[in-house]
Amino acid sequence: MATTIDAGLDHVLTDGGDDRTTINAKGVNKYHCRPQPLPESIFRGSCTCNIPTQSAYKAAEAAFESIQAGDVSVADTMEGIRSRIKSLYDLPAGVDVVLCPSGSDAEYIPLQIAKILNKGRKIVNIVTCDSEVGSGTVDAAGGKMFSPVVPLPVAGVDFAMGMPLEGLAENVETVSINARDLSNNSVVDAKQGVQDTVDKCAEEGSVPIVHCVLGSKTGIMEPFPQTNFGKMVSTRDAFVVVDACQARFKKAWLHEYLEKGAFVLITGSKFYRGPPFSGAVLIPSQIMERLVMTESSIAPGLGYFLSSNEVPKALSSWKAALNDTNNTGLALRWVAALDEMEPTLAIDDDEKDSLTDGWIDGVIGLVEQHKEQLETFQPKSCSTILSIRCRKPAGGYYSNGECKKIFEWMTLDMSEKLGTADGAPLCYIGQPVNVGKGGECVLRIALGSDSLRLVRDNSGAALAEDTAVVMKLALLVKSYEQLAAAK
Numbered sequence: 314m315a316t317t318i319d320a321g322l323d324h325v326l327t328d329g330g331d332d333r334t335t336i337n338a339k340g341v342n343k344y345h346c347r348p349q350p351l352p353e354s355i356f357r358g359s360c361t362c363n364i365p366t367q368s369a370y371k372a373a374e375a376a377f378e379s380i381q382a383g384d385v386s387v388a389d390t391m392e393g394i395r396s397r398i399k400s401l402y403d404l405p406a407g408v409d410v411v412l413c414p415s416g417s418d419a420e421y422i423p424l425q426i427a428k429i430l431n432k433g434r435k436i437v438n439i440v441t442c443d444s445e446v447g448s449g450t451v452d453a454a455g456g457k458m459f460s461p462v463v464p465l466p467v468a469g470v471d472f473a474m475g476m477p478l479e480g481l482a483e484n485v486e487t488v489s490i491n492a493r494d495l496s497n498n499s500v501v502d503a504k505q506g507v508q509d510t511v512d513k514c515a516e517e518g519s520v521p522i523v524h525c526v527l528g529s530k531t532g533i534m535e536p537f538p539q540t541n542f543g544k545m546v547s548t549r550d551a552f553v554v555v556d557a558c559q560a561r562f563k564k565a566w567l568h569e570y571l572e573k574g575a576f577v578l579i580t581g582s583k584f585y586r587g588p589p590f591s592g593a594v595l596i597p598s599q600i601m602e603r604l605v606m607t608e609s610s611i612a613p614g615l616g617y618f619l620s621s622n623e624v625p626k627a628l629s630s631w632k633a634a635l636n637d638t639n640n641t642g643l644a645l646r647w648v649a650a651l652d653e654m655e656p657t658l659a660i661d662d663d664e665k666d667s668l669t670d671g672w673i674d675g676v677i678g679l680v681e682q683h684k685e686q687l688e689t690f691q692p693k694s695c696s697t698i699l700s701i702r703c704r705k706p707a708g709g710y711y712s713n714g715e716c717k718k719i720f721e722w723m724t725l726d727m728s729e730k731l732g733t734a735d736g737a738p739l740c741y742i743g744q745p746v747n748v749g750k751g752g753e754c755v756l757r758i759a760l761g762s763d764s765l766r767l768v769r770d771n772s773g774a775a776l777a778e779d780t781a782v783v784m785k786l787a788l789l790v791k792s793y794e795q796l797a798a799a800k
Contacts, residue, residue: 322377322645323348326365326588329642330414331460333362334589344744345724348588354724354739355778356586359761360530360559360698361744365588365649366763372652373588373645380641387639391622394647398579398593401651401658402564407598408571412623414464414643415590416558419578420453421615422594423554425481426576427522429609430549430600435519436485439510441503444747445492445529446556454522456482456614463617465638470617478614486519492533495750498691500533508540511551521545522552527566528559530746531755532695537570546574549603558592560584561697563662567595574599581650584697585657586761591646601627610634657762660769668768669696672760676779683787690748690755697765698743700755703790711793712752716745718797719789720756723782730796731788740782758782 320328326348327334334342341347344362350370356363365373379385395410404410413419427436438454440446449459458476466472477483488510490503507523514521521542526535538553545551553575557567560583570577577595581587596604605627611634620638624631660668673696680687680701688710690700703711703719711719720742727736743757758779760768768775789796 322374325377325642326373326645326649327642329464329640330462330590331417331464332462333415333460334642335462341724342589344589345721346589346741351739354741355782356741356761357758357764357779357782358741358743359584359586359764360757360759361742362589363582363586363761364741366586366653368763369587369649369652373649376648377641377645380644387641387644388622388637390644390648392626394644394651395625397651397655398595401654402567402595404595405568405571405598407601409596409601409625409627411594411596411619411625411628412643412647413592413594414618414640415447415582416556416578416580416592417447417449417453417459417590418464418618419558419580419592419594420450420554421456421478421481421618422596423522423552423576424454424456424485425612425615426596426600426604427520427552428481428485428612429607430603431520434484435517436522437510437514437519438485438487438522439507439524440487440489441507441524442492442526442529442533442535442556443489445531445533446524446526447558450556451487451489454524455487456485456612464640464643465617465620465636467617472617478612478617480612481614492529493748495747498749498753503535504539507538511540511542511545514551515542515545520550520552522554524554524556527555527557528561528695528698530559530698530743531691531700531748531757532561532698534695537573537575549600552576552600554578558583561695564658565662571595571597573597576600581647581654584759584761585650585653586763587650587653588646591643591650604628653762657765660765664769665765666696668765669760671772672765672768672775672779673697673699675776676758676783679780679783683783686787686790687783697760699758700746700748701758701786702753702755703786703793706794710753711790713745713747713754714752715793715797716754716756719786719793720744722789722796723785727785727789727796730799731792733788735781735784736788738781738785740785742782742786756786
């Protein structure tokens with residue numbers, strides 16, 4: 314990976330990431346997405362993986378041409394990305410930004426900082442909402458490999474899932490708290506489990522990192538930890554990580570968490586429709602102040618994920634320790650994402666709330682027209698993601714494995730096999746997520762930045778797209794047994 318700029322844009326956009334961005338023989342990644350726009354398709358899968366919008370792709374294309382011509386360097390492009398993120402979110406003074414190949418890789422940064430500020434002490438990383446955050450979160454939170462493919466590989470070095478990263482995994486324990494009670498699908502209240510672990514850390518002198526989540530795969534909001542460890546946080550004997558990778562949050566919430574001294578993990582490749590994947594860690598000013606004054610060396614293992622370009626100037630010792638490899642793909646993916654972020658963040662939060670409330674009500678209404686095939690799951694738990702269970706004719710619901718087939722069929726022209734033009738639209742929705750025992754799962758229809766603006770600018774066109782998505786989904790579920798048998 315980390316291709317030279319001589320490669321074409323589509324290839325570079327998939328480079329400098331992990332196995333999720335790898336393009337297969339069909340010309341798509343594991344989520345059936347391509348690295349170029351498909352203007353004839355309907356996209357409601359911003360909770361999983363994106364096909365870039367035409368505007369975002371053009372922004373990346375322009376940046377790529379400037380890099381190729383030597384008008385701007387990748388390092389300068391990365392610095393500009395950090396500046397734009399700070400400006401678009403009006404980040405408080407002193408907050409800095411580390412860019413990462415994905416939201417999963419972003420987990421390494423709080424862990425590394427906790428180890429630097431607490432040399433020699435055991436770190437206990439507490440991941441909440443497990444199974445509804447990134448699939449690699451627990452491994453990454455433990456300083457381990459979450460993919461066999463790394464963004465910045467070294468010749469002759471092989472990688473494997475779960476492999477400890479040198480200098481990062483040592484003396485680290487992970488504790489995961491599931492998102493749901495799989496016996497009844499209810500959302501788990503993580504408060505007591507977090508408190509018990511924090512209390513244990515206090516007794517043994519270890520350092521807890523506590524996660525909360527601003528929007529899981531189905532829209533769960535895991536609040537800022539309500540545990541009595543405020544003093545531990547203020548003295549950097551404990552840390553809070555806010556997983557906001559879905560980017561389904563208000564700017565005011567972001568400021569609140571940063572002011573409380575929490576790391577915030579964001580991406581440009583979920584709600585904001587940037588091509589897969591791009592991540593960033595917002596480091597609060599309180600931690601940055603202490604970090605720049607602390608003698609530090611970063612884990613050698615981080616060199617497979619970060620170059621010096623992804624690190625802000627204030628972390629000079631980090632920059633000096635990292636190679637100056639150009640992750641051009643990551644830079645271009647962030648440029649594409651910022652093209653979507655700018656017009657969307659310009660919309661007032663009250664207007665967004667009104668638009669998304671109207672949208673979710675409309676899609677719920679469409680799904681309810683197909684009650685024999687589709688059933689909404691905990692509707693309105695999130696105003697931009699609707700989770701849907703697929704009903705079997707004889708009762709019960711289709712499993713994760715079965716829904717994966719439906720997920721793929723949605724991206725294909727199925728009009729001939731279904732015998733109707735309603736099966737023709739190429740529809741991209743959210744991948745299956747397990748929500749219950751026995752493989753019970755949901756598929757998701759998710760609003761993204763471009764479709765939010767479509768709802769605002771042309772509600773009729775947005776409704777027509779939503780109608781087409783729901784109609785095709787219902788048809789595929791109705792015809793599942795026939796299609797699966799035909800292969």
